[in-house]
Amino acid sequence: MHPLTKDLISHIQDKYQLNDYVLHESFYHREKFHGETQYSFETCWFPINHGPWSEDESYPDGTIEIQVDTVTRRTTSINKHGDVTIYSLPEDLRDSDTQTSWLEQELGMTFDQEFMLLKHQDSLYQYVSCQNGIRLFPGFFISLELTDDGALDFFSVYGTPALSNKYPTESFSLAPVQITPIITEQIRFFSAPGDQQRIQAHTIEEIFVSQNDSLTYPFSDPDTSSVAMNEIVT
Numbered sequence: 001m002h003p004l005t006k007d008l009i010s011h012i013q014d015k016y017q018l019n020d021y022v023l024h025e026s027f028y029h030r031e032k033f034h035g036e037t038q039y040s041f042e043t044c045w046f047p048i049n050h051g052p053w054s055e056d057e058s059y060p061d062g063t064i065e066i067q068v069d070t071v072t073r074r075t076t077s078i079n080k081h082g083d084v085t086i087y088s089l090p091e092d093l094r095d096s097d098t099q100t101s102w103l104e105q106e107l108g109m110t111f112d113q114e115f116m117l118l119k120h121q122d123s124l125y126q127y128v129s130c131q132n133g134i135r136l137f138p139g140f141f142i143s144l145e146l147t148d149d150g151a152l153d154f155f156s157v158y159g160t161p162a163l164s165n166k167y168p169t170e171s172f173s174l175a176p177v178q179i180t181p182i183i184t185e186q187i188r189f190f191s192a193p194g195d196q197q198r199i200q201a202h203t204i205e206e207i208f209v210s211q212n213d214s215l216t217y218p219f220s221d222p223d224t225s226s227v228a229m230n231e232i233v234t
Helices: 003-015 096-107 176-185
Strands: 021-033 036-047 064-069 075-080 115-121 124-131 140-146 152-159 187-192 199-204 207-209 216-218
Touching: 003 021, 003 036, 003 064, 036 075, 096 140, 176 187, 176 207
Parallel strands: none
Antiparallel strands: 021 036, 036 064, 064 075, 075 152, 115 124, 124 140, 140 152, 187 199, 207 216
């Protein structure tokens, strides 16, 4: 076994106290975020005393899937199957202080300064990256789902931190009236063939506007979001 693989397995097993579990499978995963390649290590743990199971069936009750970043070792996904207790996690995450404190520990970031709550509905909580309370793009998206008694059922972090504190900050003063002319320039009307008559429609080019409304930036960078192959596809 490769030393990195062995080290990551030990890290996950020790962090989440998986002494009553056996590693069923593990593999590396590569994904591209905003032009940067990220590598993660995904593991699947079965309870030692799980019942009969075959490859054609879903994972046995009690299975835990955990994914970590190969560089930072920070957990990017936890998925539980059935009634599972992970002893290293808080028993009840419904309390906002307990939940944000645990997230700060997992992410290594400060609540309301580097990430903030986006949505809370029933047992679902969603967070996004921010800079002093202002949402960032590109950034990352955090999702938590709790059981009826407040235990963690699912956790995931998607994306990468967008900025760091080396960037200067200034008071936000951009008003909608300032960017109205710029917005109207992004709307394009066109007609398309329909079943019986042509359809009139419009499209909007998404952009960012600078603080002094003198510059615009594309929503996605064409240099990193796509690759020009210059080949004829048949």
